[in-house]
Amino acid sequence: MAAGIQVPALPTVVLGGLPGPPRWASRLAALGLDVVCSGSSADDAATWRAAQEAEPHKPCKAVAVDRAAAEELAAEGCRLVEGAAVPDAAYRLSASDGVVAAVSGTHDRVEDLNDVARVVVRAARGLGAANIWVAATPGLDGHPVEVVERKLAALVEGAHQARLAIAKDQFDLT
Numbered sequence: 001m002a003a004g005i006q007v008p009a010l011p012t013v014v015l016g017g018l019p020g021p022p023r024w025a026s027r028l029a030a031l032g033l034d035v036v037c038s039g040s041s042a043d044d045a046a047t048w049r050a051a052q053e054a055e056p057h058k059p060c061k062a063v064a065v066d067r068a069a070a071e072e073l074a075a076e077g078c079r080l081v082e083g084a085a086v087p088d089a090a091y092r093l094s095a096s097d098g099v100v101a102a103v104s105g106t107h108d109r110v111e112d113l114n115d116v117a118r119v120v121v122r123a124a125r126g127l128g129a130a131n132i133w134v135a136a137t138p139g140l141d142g143h144p145v146e147v148v149e150r151k152l153a154a155l156v157e158g159a160h161q162a163r164l165a166i167a168k169d170q171f172d173l174t
Contacts, residue, residue, distance in 0.1 A: 007034050007059055009129040009166075010120060012159045013093065014152065015082055016105060016138025017041025017063065019145050025051035029058055031149065032156040035080065037061045041141060044069070045076045052077070061093060098132040103155045105139025110150045116158020121165050129166050134159040 011034040018024050024039030036058045037043075038051040043062035052060040064070035064083035074087045086092040093099070100123040102116045120134050136155050140148045 008163075010124065010132065010134050010159050010163055011035055011059075012134045012156055013037075013061060014039075014136045014140065015093075015099070017141040019141050019143060019148060022047045023050070023054075025054040025058075025060065027149075028152070029055045031152050032160075033152065035059045035061050037063070039141075042069070043073060043078075045072055048073055048078050049076060093133065098127060099135045100132050101137045102134050102158060103136040103151050105137040105141075105143075108143050108147050110147065111154045111158070113154045113158040113161060116154055117161035117165065120159055120162035124162065124166055129163075134162070 013033065013035040014028065014037060018039035020039070022038035022040035022043075025036040028036040036051060036055045037060060038047040040047045041063060042065045048060065048062040059080055060078070061080040061082055062073045062078045064073055064081050064086065066083070067085040070081050070083050070086040070090065073081055074090045079090050080093055081090045082093045084094070100120055102119050103111050123132055134155065136152060140151065143151075
């Protein structure tokens with residue numbers, strides 16, 4: 001990736017905020033997400049830096065509410081920004097950038113990992129696995145932590161199953 005961010009095919013990420021204080025980076029890494037974040041619905045340099053320091057070997061996303069916030073985050077070293085407008089030094093992550101909404105933040109039903117995998121495989125076959133992000137959509141901050149963790153576990157395992165299915169497809173072709 002041009003911004004120097006290393007992610008696997010079908011990287012898993014959470015969009016929007018998460019419940020409670022913005023101290024989610026280590027919890028997201030333990031759940032197996034490829035991209036971590038603070039969990040704040042609006043990051044500043046301090047929340048992003050704390051998340052980055054908690055998981056220094058993972059790509060760390062920040063949420064910017066406007067261009068000025070995105071520029072502040074980029075000046076701190078953030079290269080993956082969720083928001084409407086970001087500086088050239090950062091990669092913009094938004095719903096229009098190949099995001100597959102595999103887990104919904106708007107309802108509390110925990111998705112079945114097989115359903116997540118099917119959604120991801122279908123999208124990857126259409127767009128190419130290298131062109132999509134596997135995401136939980138905004139709204140998770142309105143749910144209990146236990147529900148959010150189960151939804152994110154389904155996201156991670158579903159993406160893993162999708163990677164296996166796509167690898168099998170590629171192997172079968174050769």
